[in-house]
Amino acid sequence: MAAKVGIDQSHGFMQEIINNQFDRKNYQLTVEDQKAERERKVREYNDKIKEEELKKKEERRKKREKVPTQQTYIPPSQRKVQITPPRYLGKTVFTMEIEYAPNKFAPIKIRETECIKKACELFVSRYNLPRDSVHSLEVHITMQMGLHNFPS
Numbered sequence: 001m002a003a004k005v006g007i008d009q010s011h012g013f014m015q016e017i018i019n020n021q022f023d024r025k026n027y028q029l030t031v032e033d034q035k036a037e038r039e040r041k042v043r044e045y046n047d048k049i050k051e052e053e054l055k056k057k058e059e060r061r062k063k064r065e066k067v068p069t070q071q072t073y074i075p076p077s078q079r080k081v082q083i084t085p086p087r088y089l090g091k092t093v094f095t096m097e098i099e100y101a102p103n104k105f106a107p108i109k110i111r112e113t114e115c116i117k118k119a120c121e122l123f124v125s126r127y128n129l130p131r132d133s134v135h136s137l138e139v140h141i142t143m144q145m146g147l148h149n150f151p152s
Contacts, residue, residue: 090114094145098137100127108141116141 090113097105100123108123110116120137124130 094141094148096141096144098123100129108137110141110145116145 090111092109093112094110096108098108099105106123106127108119110119117134117138120134120141123137124134
């Protein structure tokens, strides 16, 4: 017969130790569950606060994104060239050669969409003529158009 080696588990003191180990294990599990629950609640609260902060930041950003009232400076190297399409001025109704300097002539064109006075002002400014010649040029063109039966 072989002799039993080890501690006798049937002894009352040993049963008390085993029960204490089970109790300790259960207590540790409940403490860990409580700790995990607290951490989950803290995490939810922090996430809620972060969401609110993000919403506030987004609202502030949207307010800042409004178009500025003053145009900001753009360096020439970063500017985009804008090509404007030519506008339709209408067909030419009347053309006349005007001498703006000795032996130098230039055409003045009256189009159907423009006023005679504006055409005269443009001609005077283009060829650096005196401003008071606008009215006389306008009268001269109106007379010539009347002679050739053009509507003014």
